[in-house]
Structure formats: C-alpha cells, structure tokens
Amino acid sequence: EAQVTQNPRYLITVTGKKLTVTCSQNMNHEYMSWYRQDPGLGLRQIYYSMNVEVTDKGDVPEGYKVSRKEKRNFPLILESPSPNQTSLYFCASSLYRGETPLHFGNGTRLTVT
Amino acid sequence: DQQVKQNSPSLSVQEGRISILNCDYTNSMFDYFLWYKKYPAEGPTFLISISSIKDKNEDGRFTVFLNKSAKHLSLHIVPSQPGDSAVYFCAASTIGSNYKLTFGKGTLLTVNP
Numbered sequence: 479e480a481q482v483t484q485n486p487r488y489l490i491t492v493t494g495k496k497l498t499v500t501c502s503q504n505m506n507h508e509y510m511s512w513y514r515q516d517p518g519l520g521l522r523q524i525y526y527s528m529n530v531e532v533t534d535k536g537d538v539p540e541g542y543k544v545s546r547k548e549k550r551n552f553p554l555i556l557e558s559p560s561p562n563q564t565s566l567y568f569c570a571s572s573l574y575r576g577e578t579p580l581h582f583g584n585g586t587r588l589t590v591t
Numbered sequence: 592d593q594q595v596k597q598n599s600p601s602l603s604v605q606e607g608r609i610s611i612l613n614c615d616y617t618n619s620m621f622d623y624f625l626w627y628k629k630y631p632a633e634g635p636t637f638l639i640s641i642s643s644i645k646d647k648n649e650d651g652r653f654t655v656f657l658n659k660s661a662k663h664l665s666l667h668i669v670p671s672q673p674g675d676s677a678v679y680f681c682a683a684s685t686i687g688s689n690y691k692l693t694f695g696k697g698t699l700l701t702v703n704p
Contacts, residue, residue: 482634511692520597521635521680522698536691578627580692581636582637 480505491559492591499554499586501547501569505543509572510552511536511580512544514565521568527552559590594618595683597695610668614681615633617662621693626655626666629678629697632649638679639666642686666695669704 482503493496503510511526513536521576523536527546541563543555552571566587570580596615604610612626622643627635641648641655641664648655654667669676681695 513694518696521682521694523691523693526691544635570634579637579640580638582627584632586633 480581481490482569482571482581482583484567484586484588487584488587490589490591493560494558497556497559497588499556499567499569499588500502501552501554501583502550503569503571503581504550505571505573505581507571507573507581508549510546511540511570512554513568513570514538515568515585516565523556524567538541559588561590564588564590592617593696594621594693595681595693596699597679597681597698599698600696601699602673603701603703606673607670610666610671610675610700611621612666612668612679612681612700614666614695616664616683617661618683618685618693619662620685623655623684623686624655624664625682625684625692626653627640627680627682627694628675629680635680663699668700671700674690676700676702 485500508529512524513521522538525544527533569583571576572580594617625640626638628638639650639653639655641657652675657664678697678699680697682692684692
C-alpha cells in the first residue's frame with residue numbers, strides 16, 4: 479500500500495531534550511516536506527526536500543533541522559525543543575513532476591513541557 | 592502576509608444541499624490550486640485540483656471553479672453528505688518553481704443529516 483509513515487504518532491517531551499520524528503514513504507517520491515498545523519494558523523511549511531541531499535527552508539524553519547540521505551526517508555530533528563514547538567506535525571511527499579498532489583502522513587502530535 | 596485566505600472558519604449545510612467553500616489568493620504567480628480534506632486524527636487527503644489554464648474541474652460530486660481575475664477559487668460539493676464533514680484546506684503553488692505549497696487556514700464543513 480502506498481503510504482507516508484510517521485513515527486511516533488504521539489510524543490511528550492521536556493524542553494531541551496533532543497528528539498527526532500521519522501518520516502518514510504514507499505512511493506519513490508522525489509519531493510518531501512514537513513508541515514506543522516496550529517489552531518487558527520492552518521498548515522505551515524517547515525522544510526522541504528526536492529531530492530536526496532537537497533533541502534531548503536519553508537516558512538517556519540527556526541528550531542528545526544532535516545536531512546535527506548535516502549530518497550525514502552526525511553526525518554525532522556528538534557535539537558532543543560521549546561514549548562512553542564508544541565504542535566501537530568505532518569510529513570508529505572510527491573512526485574516532483576508537474577501537477578502532482580502531496581500525500582500526507584497521519585501526523586505526529588508533539589507536546590513540549 | 593497570508594497569501595492564501597479562507598475567510599470562513601466554518602460552514603454548516605443540510606444533507607443533500609450544495610456546499611460552497613471559498614478561497615482567495617494574493618500571489619498572481621500561483622498557477623496550480625488544490626483542495627485537501629482532513630478528518631480528525633488523520634493527515635490531509637487530496638481532493639481535487641485545477642491549473643490556471645482552466646476555469647473549472649469536476650470530479651464526481653466535487654467541482655472546483657477558478658476565477659483568475661478575481662484571484663478566487665471555490666469548491667462546490669453537490670449533493671453534500673454527512674461523510675463530507677471535515678476540515679477543507681485550499682492550497683496553491685507555482686509549478687516549475689520549487690513546488691512549494693501554501694495552504695489556507697481551513698474551513699470546517701459540517702453536513703447535518
């Protein structure tokens with residue numbers, strides 16, 4: 479089954495403790511992206527990647543890192559999480575070829591206390 | 592500056608009637624528009640899209656209309672069903688650039704039986 483898989487689904491952590499949210503897709507998609515969803519703000523892009531070793535900042539990159547060492551994986555790294563990073567995070571992927579829609583994972587609910 | 596605006600946070604309609612969800616954009620470089628549907632505890636799923644060379648695209652009960660001069664698009668659902676109750680996100684991008692999707696804040700549609 480074609481899918482984007484995020485782990486974990488739920489995560490509670492404390493300020494400053496480094497964490498990684500994993501994202502994997504099995505559709506051989508070139509393009510991957512991370513979004514966060516906050517009440518009243520919709521979906522905002524954090525980082526995106528157009529292919530292996532090619533990443534760039536989205537609209538809200540501060541406090542986040544990403545890497546794209548393999549085509550299928552695009553982990554989101556929070557080196558020193560803060561409470562304002564409490565949010566619902568979505569990973570997405572697509573073929574980078576013309577008009578193709580994004581496929582989203584089911585989300586990771588992160589709480590930073 | 593919000594480039595994609597969904598000015599109605601919520602909409603309530605009766606089953607069988609038409610649902611019309613609206614979206615406005617400010618960036619005249621956008622040339623590809625999408626609608627996503629999101630249920631609670633799930634990631635957004637692609638619904639329908641339209642490129643700027645068209646003014647209408649239809650898929651079953653769902654039709655998207657694009658008015659480029661007004662920088663406005665709308666999603667029509669006819670007839671509406673209770674299973675259509677979800678948050679609907681409008682999104683826009685510039686194909687051929689970096690395929691960066693910009694989302695609106697979403698509209699919660701409730702279809703009452």
